[in-house]
Amino acid sequence: MNILVVGSGGREHALVWKIAQNKAVKNLFCAPGNAGIAQNATCVDIKADDIDGLLSFALSEKIDLTVVGPEAPLAAGIVDIFEKKGLTVFGASKKAAQLEASKTFSKNLMIKYKIPTAQGQSFTNYDQAEKYIKSMAAPLVVKADGLAAGKGVLICNTEKEALNALTLILKDQAFGSAGARVVIEECLIGEEASFLALTDGKTVLALPSSQDHKRIFDNDEGPNTGGMGAYSPAPLVDSIMHDKIMNEVMIPTVNAMAAEGIPYKGILYAGLMIDRDKIKVLEFNARFGDPEAQPLLMRLKSDLVELMLACIDGTLDRHTMDIDDKAAVCLVMAAGGYPNSYAKGKVITGLDVAAKIKDVVVFHAGTQFKGKSVVTSGGRVLGVTALGETVEKTIDKAYKATAKITWDKAFYRKDIGQKALDRLNTPPKVGIVMGSDSDFAVMKETLVTLKKFGIPYEITVASAHRTPERACEFASTARTRGIRVIIAAAGQAAHLAGAMAAHTTLPVIGVPIDASSLNGLDALLSTVQMPPGVPVATVAIGKPGATNAGILAAQILGVSDPQIEKYLEDHKKDMAKSVTKKADALAAKLK
Ligand code: AMP
Numbered sequence: 001m002n003i004l005v006v007g008s009g010g011r012e013h014a015l016v017w018k019i020a021q022n023k024a025v026k027n028l029f030c031a032p033g034n035a036g037i038a039q040n041a042t043c044v045d046i047k048a049d050d051i052d053g054l055l056s057f058a059l060s061e062k063i064d065l066t067v068v069g070p071e072a073p074l075a076a077g078i079v080d081i082f083e084k085k086g087l088t089v090f091g092a093s094k095k096a097a098q099l100e101a102s103k104t105f106s107k108n109l110m111i112k113y114k115i116p117t118a119q120g121q122s123f124t125n126y127d128q129a130e131k132y133i134k135s136m137a138a139p140l141v142v143k144a145d146g147l148a149a150g151k152g153v154l155i156c157n158t159e160k161e162a163l164n165a166l167t168l169i170l171k172d173q174a175f176g177s178a179g180a181r182v183v184i185e186e187c188l189i190g191e192e193a194s195f196l197a198l199t200d201g202k203t204v205l206a207l208p209s210s211q212d213h214k215r216i217f218d219n220d221e222g223p224n225t226g227g228m229g230a231y232s233p234a235p236l237v238d239s240i241m242h243d244k245i246m247n248e249v250m251i252p253t254v255n256a257m258a259a260e261g262i263p264y265k266g267i268l269y270a271g272l273m274i275d276r277d278k279i280k281v282l283e284f285n286a287r288f289g290d291p292e293a294q295p296l297l298m299r300l301k302s303d304l305v306e307l308m309l310a311c312i313d314g315t316l317d318r319h320t321m322d323i324d325d326k327a328a329v330c331l332v333m334a335a336g337g338y339p340n341s342y343a344k345g346k347v348i349t350g351l352d353v354a355a356k357i358k359d360v361v362v363f364h365a366g367t368q369f370k371g372k373s374v375v376t377s378g379g380r381v382l383g384v385t386a387l388g389e390t391v392e393k394t395i396d397k398a399y400k401a402t403a404k405i406t407w408d409k410a411f412y413r414k415d416i417g418q419k420a421l422d423r424l425n426t427p428p429k430v431g432i433v434m435g436s437d438s439d440f441a442v443m444k445e446t447l448v449t450l451k452k453f454g455i456p457y458e459i460t461v462a463s464a465h466r467t468p469e470r471a472c473e474f475a476s477t478a479r480t481r482g483i484r485v486i487i488a489a490a491g492q493a494a495h496l497a498g499a500m501a502a503h504t505t506l507p508v509i510g511v512p513i514d515a516s517s518l519n520g521l522d523a524l525l526s527t528v529q530m531p532p533g534v535p536v537a538t539v540a541i542g543k544p545g546a547t548n549a550g551i552l553a554a555q556i557l558g559v560s561d562p563q564i565e566k567y568l569e570d571h572k573k574d575m576a577k578s579v580t581k582k583a584d585a586l587a588a589k590l591k
Contacts, residue, residue: 002027003305004058005041006078007048007069008034010332010365010383011290014297015067015304016041017361022305031057035374036364036382051078058087065090067308074266074286075101075147090308092266092286096257099264100286103145103183110281113256115249117281118273120185126170132184133162139187144169146178150214150226155187190275191419192282193234194292195245198307200316201263204250205307208299208323209237210292211419216339218415225339226380229416231329231391232295235423236274240447245272245279253284265311276567277451294363294385295328327394330385331402331416332365336409338379343409346376350405359387360401376407391420427482428458430553433474433500435463435490439513443489445543446511449550453567455557458483464495471496475503485553488536489546491515494523497536509552510536511545 001024005016013036020028020040031054033043046053049072058066066082068074068091077094091097098105104122109115122145123129133140142165144152152175156162162184169179192214196207210232216222237245249270257264269285269292288296297304301322310316335342344366351374354362363385366378384402388394395417402412430450434443443459450457458481462471478486486504488497489511497510510527514520520541528538537552539545551571558564 001025001064001305002062003029004044004054004061004063004066005030005033005037005069006054006066006073008032008037009069009290009378010330010363010380011288011293012069013037013040013363013365013383014294014385015069015288017363018297018300018304019067022303025305027061029057029061029063034364034377035367035369036362038369048073049076051076051081054078055081055085055087058082059085064088065305065309067091069287069290071097071100071147071285071287079266088309088312090266090312092264093262095262096264096266097286098262099253099257099268099284101147102181103143103283104181106281106284107183107185109253109256109260113252113259115252115256115281116279118185118188120183122181122183124170124181126166129166129170129182129184130163133159133166136184136186138162141185141187142166142169143183143185144175144179145181145183146175148175148178150224151175152178153224188273188275188280188282190273190278190280191236193236193272193274194230194269194289195237195250195272196267196269196288196292196296197250198311198316198321199254199264199266199268200311200314201254201258201265202314203316204246204254204268205316205319205321206242206246206250207296207321208232209234209242210289210296211236212289212292213413213416216334216413218413223339225334227289227291228332228334228380228413229330230289230291230295231327231394231417231420232292232299233327235391235420240444240451241274241277241279244277245270248279249281276454277448290365291330291332291380291383294330294361294383298328298361298385298387299324299326324387326387326389327391328385328387329391329394329398329417330363330383331398331412332380333382333384333402333405333410333412334380335366335376335378336411338411342379344375344377345370346407346409347373348376348381348405348407354384354401354404357386357397357401357404360397361385362401362405381407381410391417391424395421426456428456429482429557430455430457430485430487431474431478431481431483432457432459432487432489433462433471433496434459435461435488435494435496435513436515437461438515439489439491442513442543442546443511445546446487446489446550446553449547450553452571453550453554453558453564455554455564462496464490464499465493468499471499472503475500475506475508478504478506485509485556487511487549487553489513489549490527491520491523492526494526497527497538498530498534501530501534501536507556508536509549510538511549512538512541514542
């Protein structure tokens with residue numbers, strides 16, 4: 001098979017590195033590529049936006065599959081042009097790529113199909129946009145509609161800043177035609193995560209979660225860049241959040257595009273803002289992220305070529321994605337001065353030494369050959385990517401490898417992955433123990449509820465009858481791990497909550513599970529009928545009880561935590577609103 005990869009950055013190096021592992025690949029080309037890519041592919045001197053040049057090359061070299069890395073050729077219609085000539089190409093069509101290339105298109109789609117996003121509107125008229133800004137409370141975000149190399153988003157803390165941003169984009173045309181339209185939206189709070197999936201327009205196969213670092217300096221300070229590092233998995237996106245993202249964002253978006261008559265094939269990348277249990281889409285991209293591609297492709301065990309071909313021919317439902325359990329971390333080494341002006345042509349040393357470290361790959365982004373030396377040729381120069389047992393060990397490995405490489409004024413952030421470590425090291429406040437893993441279907445409701453209140457938890461399985469020592473050990477050591485409330489769930493002769501209450505001074509909430517012919521009444525009685533002196537706060541049987549156990553735990557913690565108390569008040573208001581809405585709907589129906 002002859003394959004052509006279009007692009008020249010770290011993402012394309014990762015793509016080429018992964019594609020080269022497929023045994024069926026005979027000739028692998030990259031246009032235009034870089035010095036690192038040249039180790040795995042033949043670099044061809046054609047620019048990524050020279051679609052005519054790429055087309056003649058693909059036809060003359062009998063390319064069987066073209067893989068498009070960056071957004072610009074996708075938005076310019078490379079996929080449609082190649083397909084018209086009978087070529088096989090992986091990427092979104094011109095119309096589908098609007099999801100990235102037009103923020104108005106994606107905002108309207110999300111509003112129409114109720115995909116969660118920041119409240120906002122799109123304008124071409126200055127006066128109308130000005131009126132909208134004045135009607136919204138600052139902070140606000142003003143965005144150029146089109147592709148602006150990641151620079152077209154202005155976060156405005158005051159109304160005045162928002163009006164200045166509007167003038168800059170619409171009147172001064174600071175981003176050229178990309179700013180002929182603006183999208184103005186509410187400023188979201190939370191933590192960002194990237195969620196990528198492969199899709200053939202019907203089936204959506206998720207890649208693992210990842211997080212990027214957009215700002216140039218440590219602690220997310222300084223101007224935005226193309227990305228200074230990334231890691232995967234992102235602990236922010238646990239399995240509950242993963243399912244929620246798939247069900248509320250990824251699958252609805254692919255279905256929405258199909259319903260609009262614009263089937264979406266290729267990579268769907270959602271940039272998300274996550275606040276406790278709430279997800280909102282910040283942006284969509286129609287391609288792999290850079291640097292997210294580097295850690296993601298290091299973790300992908302399945303063959304990428306087969307997956308891409310399945311996306312193209314609509315057979316992705318026959319595939320699964322095999323992902324390495326290990327963590328991956330990518331550190332971007334940049335030229336001093338980036339993202340503003342920086343020097344090029346600096347000789348890079350230490351590449352060979354770093355490449356010899358096990359489970360480390362140095363992906364090249366802005367490099368070229370000068371004679372036999374590899375020199376810098378861009379702002380982001382390298383993406384040193386490591387694979388390891390834990391996020392902590394992997395960060396360490398990536399920094400050790402990075403320390404082997406240098407050039408005049410090389411620069412990199414020192415805190416890549418810190419957010420993941422902070423989250424992993426946050427002690428749990430609630431400890432949940434289930435008598436059996438089969439109780440998880442019910443107890444998932446407790447986790448969903450705790451997430452709503454931003455409460456960290458720990459969950460495990462221990463049986464009062466089969467592993468009594470384990471259950472007691474959990475209860476007697478819980479306080480030292482930071483746990484303040486224990487929730488115990490069990491079915492049948494449910495002695496778990498009582499046994500745990502006997503071994504701790506922490507409050508214990510018992511959730512009776514419906515796991516026998518007695519419909520959970522057995523579990524209810526054995527949980528609630530505790531002797532005086534050892535109380536178990538018992539909630540309802542099954543899922544309603546699991547939800548209430550989460551709320552009760554939040555209420556216990558809320559007594560001394562004003563933030564949780566505030567979330568509880570919001571929760572009560574939301575519940576009241578939804579009941580009023582139902583009452584109004586019923587009244588309207590009966591009129
Ligand atoms: P975008 O290209 O739309 O993802 O915007 C680039 C970056 O701007 C995002 O990664 C966020 O850091 C930030 N951003 C975009 N939209 C918003 C928003 N509505 N609220 C807060 N931050 C935002």
